[in-house]
Amino acid sequence: MLDIQFIRDNPDLVKQKSKEKSFEVNIDRLLEVDKIRRDLMNRKDEALRKKNERQSSISHSASVSPSASLSPSASPSPEEIDANFINEGRDNKKVLADIEAKLKPIEDEYRKLLKAVPNMPTEDTPVGASEADNKVDLEWGEKPKFKAPKSHWEIAETKGWIDKERASKVSGSRFAYLKGDFALLSNSLMRYGIDVLTDEAKLKQIAKKANLEVSTKPFTFVLPPLMIREEMFDAMDRLEPREDRYHIEGTDLWLQGSAEHVLGSMHFDEVLAEADLPIRYVGLATSFRQEAGTYGKDTEGIARLHQFEKLEMESLSTPETSLNEHLFMIAIQEYLMQSIGLPYRKLLKCTYDIGKPNARGVDIEVWLPSQEKYLETHTADYMTDYQSRRLKTRFKSADGSLQLVHINDATAFAQRPLIGILENFQTEDGEVDIPEVLVPYMGGKTQI
């Protein structure tokens, strides 16, 4: 959620940036409702002030009355209170009830309109109207040349690594059984990512290479709950669109769609100490998505499933350090891809594509030789205080003031890099070489 004061001060800017992100917002109505709301609040405060004055007068007189002095805690009996006084109180109560009745729908509308306003994109976010306007920031690695490159599902099918036919029998479309060495490779990839993220020496090395002034505090590995309460999901601004989420019938719970959802909300309604920041987590979680509106898209292989393993970075930091946290997490992503040896490109996402809570977004896409195109494997989200405002996650700064933390997240590994490995590391005779850094995790196997 955006700061209302910022919207009051910069209505035209907010309108423009929201439009650039392709979000329908009604800033004029929001400010109008805001004004009505404040006016009603003032009137309510006025009525309450009257009530308080009356109460303190009766409380005071009760405490100094002779009977009260005998027993200080004694209350005045109704007979001791003047009838006019009681009637006045009743009148004031009616006035209050009247104002509150008017305030309720205004508050609801205000909140709904305010929640609808997206985060403001950073200056360097390209303005765009579709994914096509994302800016290629960097291409890394050499694209391998094959006579007849096989797709990942062709390789996996031959090897018996992916069984979607039986999965559809058991669970429906967009599910898969991952089997044998391929399933082990998935685990190896995650384990490798965890080892990098929890190794301070390695993080130091990455920060230095990226030339970033940033803490090298290691990430804490977390296995989070996979279900999330609706209130938390909404506060993260990740509940919508609900059609893409799975709701657990008869409960208040939803299946999380990324460890980001359950890691970012961990410190809901907490005040953290500045000395503890940044707080960094790396969470491994099976993530669930309905993939509504993607019928017929990426139906082959494991590019788009209802359920997949994902290792996710999450960082809570001060506003001053959050941009570097974001850049650091991107540097980590690149290190992970480079150390495996996967050719990729880095995209600076445009205003259309970054998403509602984002101020900035970067994607990494792996090269797929079989299709001669790139496939998104990583995202890094720069969120500023947009999520923490509703999560009420704050920190007490050294000067004693309370501030909202900045929350950022980024993919470490999902299962899509496996697609990249199969395709880029395939051999002419149908085998798959294991990237060197993953060999120890595969029990020493160099090829599968």
Place this chain on the structure above:
RNA sequence: GGAAGGGUGACCGAGUGGUUGAAGGUAGUAGUCUUGAAAACUGCCGUGCCCGCAAGGGUACCGUGGGUUCGAAUCCCACCCCUUCCGCCA
């Protein structure tokens, strides 16, 4: 699923209708003392919203939402959450 207990400020924890935004403690912070540190002692120290250039003022908030009352942290109702024990189970 059965039974009981409980949700109060960064944390612990008093408080069962009338100046209670809320005792006490811890932590934090400023100082005294000290060569320095610790200890001890003293002062300060909740958050949201509204008004104000500011100083400051107003108001709300003791899990959430209703209700009773001139007046609610305190009484009533509903809901949510947590803990413990029993049962079941990985």
